[in-house]
Amino acid sequence: MTTAKTPGTALQAMRDAAPLVQCITNYVAMNIAANVMLAAGASPAMVHTEEEAGEFAAIAGALTVNIGTLSPDFLNGMRVSARAAAEAGRPWVLDPVAHYATAFRRDAVAELMALRPTIIRGNASEIIALAGGQSAGRGVDSGDVVERAEGAAVMLARRHGAVVAATGAIDFVTDGTQAVRIEGGSPLMPQVTALGCSLTCLVGAFAAVEPEAPFAAAVAALACFAVAGERAGRDAAGPGSFGWRFLDALSVLDAHGLDAEARITIAAV
Ligand SMILES: Nc1ncnc2c1ncn2[C@@H]1O[C@H](COP(=O)(O)OP(=O)(O)O)[C@@H](O)[C@H]1O
Numbered sequence: 001m002t003t004a005k006t007p008g009t010a011l012q013a014m015r016d017a018a019p020l021v022q023c024i025t026n027y028v029a030m031n032i033a034a035n036v037m038l039a040a041g042a043s044p045a046m047v048h049t050e051e052e053a054g055e056f057a058a059i060a061g062a063l064t065v066n067i068g069t070l071s072p073d074f075l076n077g078m079r080v081s082a083r084a085a086a087e088a089g090r091p092w093v094l095d096p097v098a099h100y101a102t103a104f105r106r107d108a109v110a111e112l113m114a115l116r117p118t119i120i121r122g123n124a125s126e127i128i129a130l131a132g133g134q135s136a137g138r139g140v141d142s143g144d145v146v147e148r149a150e151g152a153a154v155m156l157a158r159r160h161g162a163v164v165a166a167t168g169a170i171d172f173v174t175d176g177t178q179a180v181r182i183e184g185g186s187p188l189m190p191q192v193t194a195l196g197c198s199l200t201c202l203v204g205a206f207a208a209v210e211p212e213a214p215f216a217a218a219v220a221a222l223a224c225f226a227v228a229g230e231r232a233g234r235d236a237a238g239p240g241s242f243g244w245r246f247l248d249a250l251s252v253l254d255a256h257g258l259d260a261e262a263r264i265t266i267a268a269v
């Protein structure tokens with residue numbers, strides 16, 4: 001008899017492995033993302049300089065790349081790391097923060113997409129625009145609901161052979177052949193900066209432990225955020241207390257609680 005792997009078993013496996021994850025993320029996110037990773041049980045390292053980023057990608061279990069505060073130097077580090085991760089057979093996750101905003105970002109994301117990310121995690125506006133659609137996004141915050149991004153996510157997944165996670169009030173994850181929606185979280189989450197960036201890093205942690213199952217890895221990471229976010233939101237007075245409650249909720253989340261409270265439903269593709 002085989003037992004289907006649940007988000008809870010994926011969480012336990014991730015904690016047991018405490019994977020080293022190379023996170024190339026933005027200046028806003030670096031601290032909160034590292035704390036989110038530690039609370040969840042992963043080992044983050046924010047390593048982005050070209051001189052060492054490629055070498056580091058070969059020893060980390062996974063790489064995450066986020067263009068939030070992009071510069072030519074950051075981009076050089078992203079290029080060598082994504083290539084090194086692919087050569088070492090490690091999964092890598094792309095977070096195309098506000099890629100529609102400027103030509104520099106658009107060109108950078110086109111180049112990074114050509115390096116074949118294993119998983120793409122973005123908010124609804126980012127996913128719509130990445131598929132060539134008209135999004136309402138202007139800066140880093142989404143102006144669209146995820147429902148509008150679902151078709152774009154499926155199209156992107158098929159076109160690029162990647163898992164695509166579009167997040168918002170109800171998340172949507174697809175690999176082009178299957179899809180799920182994940183409910184939970186809190187309306188306070190978009191009020192705390194860099195939680196989406198932190199989620200991208202956590203997706204990398206799960207992918208490091210499940211390199212052959214990136215769809216399940218992305219679902220498990222998003223489910224952790226959904227359950228911890230819902231728990232933290234219950235007693236939070238606002239974004240400030242939500243922030244620390246969320247970290248605490250992530251750190252005490254266990255396999256049983258995750259499987260009991262995660263609301264994941266299969267969606268048609
Ligand atoms: N209105 C909401 N209700 C519940 N959870 C939300 C809401 N908006 C965002 N989230 C959650 O916040 C996290 C970050 O997603 P999102 O805000 O879409 O990313 P980003 O910060 O990149 O814009 C995800 O776990 C998502 O499910």
Ligand SMILES: Cc1ncsc1CCOP(=O)(O)O
Binds near residue numbers: 026068069141193194
């Ligand atoms: C405010 C800001 N500016 C550049 S990156 C960034 C953080 C964006 O974080 P998130 O995409 O998780 O909202």
Ligand SMILES: [Mg+2]
Binds near residue numbers: 097122123
């Ligand atoms: Mg974002």
